[in-house]
Amino acid sequence: MIEIDSITKVYGGTTVVDAVSMTIETGTITVIVGTSGSGKTTLLRMINRLVEPTSGSVRINGEATSDIAPHLLRRRIGYAIQGHGLFPHHSVGRNIAAVPRLLGWPKDKIAARVDELLALFGMEPGAFRDRFPAELSGGQQQRVGVARALASRPDLLLMDEPFGALDPIIRARAQADLREIHQKLGSTIVLVTHDMEEAIRLADRVGVMDGGKLVQHGPPEEIVARPANGFVAEMVGDAERPMRLLSLIPVRGLVEDGAAPGEPLRDDASLRDALSECLWTGRDAVPVTRDGAVIGRVTLNAIRTRVGRHA
Numbered sequence: 001m002i003e004i005d006s007i008t009k010v011y012g013g014t015t016v017v018d019a020v021s022m023t024i025e026t027g028t029i030t031v032i033v034g035t036s037g038s039g040k041t042t043l044l045r046m047i048n049r050l051v052e053p054t055s056g057s058v059r060i061n062g063e064a065t066s067d068i069a070p071h072l073l074r075r076r077i078g079y080a081i082q083g084h085g086l087f088p089h090h091s092v093g094r095n096i097a098a099v100p101r102l103l104g105w106p107k108d109k110i111a112a113r114v115d116e117l118l119a120l121f122g123m124e125p126g127a128f129r130d131r132f133p134a135e136l137s138g139g140q141q142q143r144v145g146v147a148r149a150l151a152s153r154p155d156l157l158l159m160d161e162p163f164g165a166l167d168p169i170i171r172a173r174a175q176a177d178l179r180e181i182h183q184k185l186g187s188t189i190v191l192v193t194h195d196m197e198e199a200i201r202l203a204d205r206v207g208v209m210d211g212g213k214l215v216q217h218g219p220p221e222e223i224v225a226r227p228a229n230g231f232v233a234e235m236v237g238d239a240e241r242p243m244r245l246l247s248l249i250p251v252r253g254l255v256e257d258g259a260a261p262g263e264p265l266r267d268d269a270s271l272r273d274a275l276s277e278c279l280w281t282g283r284d285a286v287p288v289t290r291d292g293a294v295i296g297r298v299t300l301n302a303i304r305t306r307v308g309r310h311a
């Protein structure tokens with residue numbers, strides 16, 4: 001668990017992070033979202049002491065970061081940034097191995113870890129480990145950047161706009177990969193972005209920053225359904241709210257008894273999928289399956305009522 005307690009950063013009389021407190025549960029993805037200059041990067045960098053807080057504290061599993069030497073702290077915390085920050089003259093393998101080497105891991109353990117991570121990120125180790133960053137696509141460089149940040153199995157991974165340089169299609173893939181890898185590894189991730197869509201898609205908890213303050217912190221559904229103020233509502237995009245909400249709610253919560261015609265949906269599909277299916281095929285209900293067996297249906301009416309509760 002990470003406990004951020006009233007952390008503040010003042011630069012030359014200007015408070016850029018203003019008494020932010022939040023608790024981050026182990027194994028979750030927290031996304032800090034806000035406009036440019038709202039203090040997101042500064043907040044993130046105070047967690048690994050790349051920036052020293054003016055006041056306030058951070059505890060990781062009960063241990064105050066101020067009690068750990070910054071260089072040791074940064075070996076324990078993975079850090080991935082936009083543009084990947086790969087060493088251009090080092091091979092992919094050597095880039096990924098950077099922190100394990102610093103930690104003095106034995107060579108065979110490092111080699112095994114490099115290959116394991118490449119495979120995890122869908123990059124054939126034999127084909128990629130000896131290449132140089134310039135010989136990779138943008139998406140592959142981004143994956144190597146994240147693999148490097150994960151190499152020493154850090155308890156915590158900090159990511160600053162890791163997908164900022166990717167085009168929208170690769171970006172969606174990269175986000176899906178991150179969620180999958182997170183599920184496999186179970187690491188705690190804090191990610192900074194200015195893109196609310198990305199925040200909603202990735203986060204277990206979203207923290208919204210405005211003018212150095214944390215103005216709302218909660219699950220994506222809560223941010224979308226009950227924005228704390230006009231700024232959050234604007235970031236979420238008022239017009240998009242019903243659809244965003246639907247994309248966050250699985251069909252399984254609205255399944256009712258009864259039959260419906262046509263192709264079924266799995267119970268982990270979203271209500272947005274169910275709505276598209278209804279509108280696209282002109283049906284007013286869709287059958288729902290779990291483990292291959294039909295368990296009921298979800299109706300257009302039920303979806304409408306569910307959205308109406310938040311309208």
Ligand SMILES: Nc1ncnc2c1ncn2[C@@H]1O[C@H](COP(=O)(O)OP(=O)(O)OP(=O)(O)O)[C@@H](O)[C@H]1O
Pocket residue numbers: 011016034035036037038039040041042043194
């Ligand atoms: N080293 C520094 N010295 C003085 N001011 C700084 C320093 N670093 C950041 N700032 C200021 O602090 C404010 C917050 O910066 P920060 O980088 O944390 O914002 P951000 O929300 O991450 O923005 P962006 O999305 O543009 O990266 C900005 O006004 C910035 O100019």
